[in-house]
Amino acid sequence: MRLCSSTSIKVLVLISISGVFFLYSGTRLKKGNTEYLTYEECEERGFFQGLFDDRVGRLPKLAKIEDQKSGFDERLEVSCQGRVRLENILDQTLTTQNIFFIESGPKETISGRESCALESAYRESGLHVVMVRRKEYLDLSDNTTCNMYHRTNQNLSILYADFASLAKGTRMEGFFENPELGSSPYNYTHTADAARVLLVYKYGGFYADTDYVILRSLQGIENVVAGDDVSMEVYNDNCQIIQGGVSNAMFHFDRGHQLLTCAMDQLMTGYKPDSWAGNGPLVLQACLAKICGMEDTVGDPAQLTSENMSRERCEGVQLLHYESFYPVGWRQVEKLYEDHLPRVWELVFDSSHAVHFYNSQTDKVKQITREKKKKTGVNEPALLTLARKHCPVSLYSVDTF
Numbered sequence: 001m002r003l004c005s006s007t008s009i010k011v012l013v014l015i016s017i018s019g020v021f022f023l024y025s026g027t028r029l030k031k032g033n034t035e036y037l038t039y040e041e042c043e044e045r046g047f048f049q050g051l052f053d054d055r056v057g058r059l060p061k062l063a064k065i066e067d068q069k070s071g072f073d074e075r076l077e078v079s080c081q082g083r084v085r086l087e088n089i090l091d092q093t094l095t096t097q098n099i100f101f102i103e104s105g106p107k108e109t110i111s112g113r114e115s116c117a118l119e120s121a122y123r124e125s126g127l128h129v130v131m132v133r134r135k136e137y138l139d140l141s142d143n144t145t146c147n148m149y150h151r152t153n154q155n156l157s158i159l160y161a162d163f164a165s166l167a168k169g170t171r172m173e174g175f176f177e178n179p180e181l182g183s184s185p186y187n188y189t190h191t192a193d194a195a196r197v198l199l200v201y202k203y204g205g206f207y208a209d210t211d212y213v214i215l216r217s218l219q220g221i222e223n224v225v226a227g228d229d230v231s232m233e234v235y236n237d238n239c240q241i242i243q244g245g246v247s248n249a250m251f252h253f254d255r256g257h258q259l260l261t262c263a264m265d266q267l268m269t270g271y272k273p274d275s276w277a278g279n280g281p282l283v284l285q286a287c288l289a290k291i292c293g294m295e296d297t298v299g300d301p302a303q304l305t306s307e308n309m310s311r312e313r314c315e316g317v318q319l320l321h322y323e324s325f326y327p328v329g330w331r332q333v334e335k336l337y338e339d340h341l342p343r344v345w346e347l348v349f350d351s352s353h354a355v356h357f358y359n360s361q362t363d364k365v366k367q368i369t370r371e372k373k374k375k376t377g378v379n380e381p382a383l384l385t386l387a388r389k390h391c392p393v394s395l396y397s398v399d400t401f
Helices: 039-044 112-124 143-149 163-167 179-183 187-203 258-270 281-291 330-337 342-348 370-374 382-390
Strands: 029-031 034-036 083-085 098-103 128-133 137-139 156-160 205-208 212-214 250-253 354-356
Touching: 098 112, 098 187, 112 128, 112 143, 112 212, 112 382, 137 143, 163 187, 179 187, 187 205, 187 250, 187 258, 212 382, 258 281, 330 382, 342 382
Parallel strands: 098 128, 098 205, 128 156
Antiparallel strands: 029 034, 083 137, 205 250, 212 354
């Protein structure tokens, strides 16, 4: 979000109230031996004459999806007890219009926030929502899990996948049986890293982590990635916004896309069992650089711009403006849990299609209590504002969200 006048575009702050997120510093910024430009300096050079929504990497704001919402708004009268066996994804016929979520751990329940990711995607994305789970059973004695399971229909599926079987006949055959993966301290993370690449390669569509809230339609958005490491907007010498490191928390690719082929090859030949991020975002970034013809400059942050990594240069793949999926970078996750009025949060996310809440940073993630949920129209964390609108059933399915 930028604050504009009729005669010029002037960046002040993302939110003026309390000065929450500053987009630039008034002085030249340095990282190592590299200097970056501020917005002011680029404006003085004559850049930014048009509105920002017309710049490379921005997504259009498509119409909201209305026809799917009724499946969540109705009250369910169901029995919540026992365990249920999930259908196998290999027995399903899926189109390419999917958004996948993955549970790679052993649990048999769906948390309130995981449910929120599914519900918000169901309400807003316009895509077939598919949760793929490593465990074959769900425990319906859990209220949220039961509620979500009984809402499955043609637009929402919760399926079981044996990833080793899913990988057969692909470049990743044998990966999930790798003893190094089994003994890795990041087994669940690396399994999810590999499984998301495999799923989108086989079926096509979006992938998103289960700590997202989807805000807008994703229909028609294809072959896109974005960066999640922008704490302050800075620019290279060409006055292009540096988009931060490419993230694998949310992306779209066509079925069988060559970037995913590259990622699978890297996982098979260069798996790093002791690296938390080395088999996920770093693999995606390296493969994007490869198809963009930028392998020699991938280590230079100044090259990670939407202009350099555009559809014209990157075999149809676009590095989006970071606000599309990561309006708040992972280094500032605590900002999402500060209390502000709902209209302030709406301003913050005005240019975003989804918001990532970084639940893996457990020391910074805060719970939302029943008492907090009861108060409306007051200062509250971003997740509560978004959940009231985009996943209300999930929000109220648990006491503490």
